[in-house]
Amino acid sequence: MQTFLQRDVRALTQVNDELQFYRFLCAAASYTGSMVNYAALAKEAEITAPTAKQWLKVLAAAGLVYLLEPFMHPNLKYGVKAPKVYFTDTGLAAYLLRWSNAEILEAGAMSSSFLETWAVMEIYKSFSNCGQIPPLGYYRDFNSREVELVLNVDGSIHPLAIRKSS
Template identity: 35%
Template sequence: MLCKFINRAGQLLNINALSNEADIAYNTAKEWLSILESSYITFLLQPYYENRNKRLVKTPKLYFYDTGLLCFLLGIRTDEQLLTDRSKGNVFENMIVAEHQKALYHQYLFEELYFWQDSNGVEIDLLWKNRDTYFATEIKATKTVQNDLFKQLDKFQSHMSPHAVQKVLLYGGNESQRRTHYDIVSWKQASNGLYFTTR
């Protein structure tokens, strides 16, 4: 059963599909998921939505607290193997989201983290709100910053207008920089907790 959860790391959690694949009852799948959550093996990232917009996804996404465990269960044993594995993007996203969650716990910050996705597939990987500003983060494993990486952030801003949106690209490169409309943040800054706590 655990392997069924592994394949959904960083993805929308469909318990009906999960129970059908594992050939178990829906309630059994929910109970097993509850055990994984209470054991701090997995956690759910809830979608951000407002009732006035019914076209938004309202299903949570599943993540693992320990990406080392996730890689082991996926059969990934070396750095080199991870770099070429088709799960690389999901593992990277999982790591970033989990590090943000841990930073909140460790520093007693009571911010709620979300993701956002509409019915057209426009998605923000990580989202939180501070006063009147939305902090929208696109997470990409690539080490190269290209203009098309900002498309989802720009689409999200158009959805949220006239609210203020701070657009962040968190990527697999080593250098952070500030551009006119975006913050570009290295995974290293995010992994040590500085990214979240300095916003």
């Protein structure tokens, strides 16, 4: 983490306060598997919303997060337009959020978000490792109806629900 903050972040953007960027990184980890709300993320990290948007793009460029864009289709109306953020490494997200072990994480409030993050990233990596641009998206409307992952492969739409339940 220290190497990333000192070397890689400085190469990608101008960060004056490493501690502030680390707070942002921890706040971003708490949003894994969720729609991005730049204002809330900025408030949590004590920065401005434009800075939060810029720093999230830096994390995406560094490969620490994946921004899943919403699935758009002319027949689908009232869909949200905000991307969802996923940490590419669930272990790093757990570390940043101070989850000390897997048993506590599984019983915790973010267990379903971590499961969704893991599932989406495994599907993403399966496409990326074959040299393909992952044809992924998600759908959520203003009534909070959601499909966690939409695969658009060869013109066929495959909606996937990712749920954790007892």
